[in-house]
Amino acid sequence: MQSLLDIPRGARSLLKGMGVTIRHFFRKPVTVEYPRKRAPVAKAHRNAIVLIEKDDIGSHNCIACLQCEKICPSACISITGSRPDGIAFKRPDKFDVDFALCSDCGLCLDVCPTDTLGYSEVYDAAGYSRADSKFDLLEAWRDKEGEALGTLRERERKKKEEREAKRKAAEEAKAKAAAKEKAEGKEDDKTGNGTAAS
Numbered sequence: 001m002q003s004l005l006d007i008p009r010g011a012r013s014l015l016k017g018m019g020v021t022i023r024h025f026f027r028k029p030v031t032v033e034y035p036r037k038r039a040p041v042a043k044a045h046r047n048a049i050v051l052i053e054k055d056d057i058g059s060h061n062c063i064a065c066l067q068c069e070k071i072c073p074s075a076c077i078s079i080t081g082s083r084p085d086g087i088a089f090k091r092p093d094k095f096d097v098d099f100a101l102c103s104d105c106g107l108c109l110d111v112c113p114t115d116t117l118g119y120s121e122v123y124d125a126a127g128y129s130r131a132d133s134k135f136d137l138l139e140a141w142r143d144k145e146g147e148a149l150g151t152l153r154e155r156e157r158k159k160k161e162e163r164e165a166k167r168k169a170a171e172e173a174k175a176k177a178a179a180k181e182k183a184e185g186k187e188d189d190k191t192g193n194g195t196a197a198s
Contacts, residue, residue, distance in 0.1 A: 059148030
């Protein structure tokens, strides 16, 4: 007799479960079919750091100031840089990061004076050894570096011309002021002599 009563309860439970399944079947899915589709990354997501492209030069704007290397608590950043001809600041020759040591603290982003560091949207990087977690951040920029240097040299040349023009204008204004003062001094002398004679 008990088994006969269990049949309607089981059927009711089955229909209830199927109702939930059918309702969810017509809703928009909440999951992403990874790896065919990739989930969007939130802006607050902290992950591996990258060099960000600056639109005005078409490349990153790292000046090899070593601030990120100095502040890194994990000592995972290694940078060397040199000053190219015709540019007032350094450019990095090497920018290596060991992401096996990186704690994603964000101090390097905070201290960067040119805001050229940012978080990448890569969230599924994996490797078989610790060597797989060492990255050269300049690798993606090496082919654009020549063009960026040309843009930076042109910008430096224009700044130098502007400074020179301002310096010349200041000198001319100073010379005019001195000549005017000298002319006014002569007039005062003449006026002073004429008053004394009368």
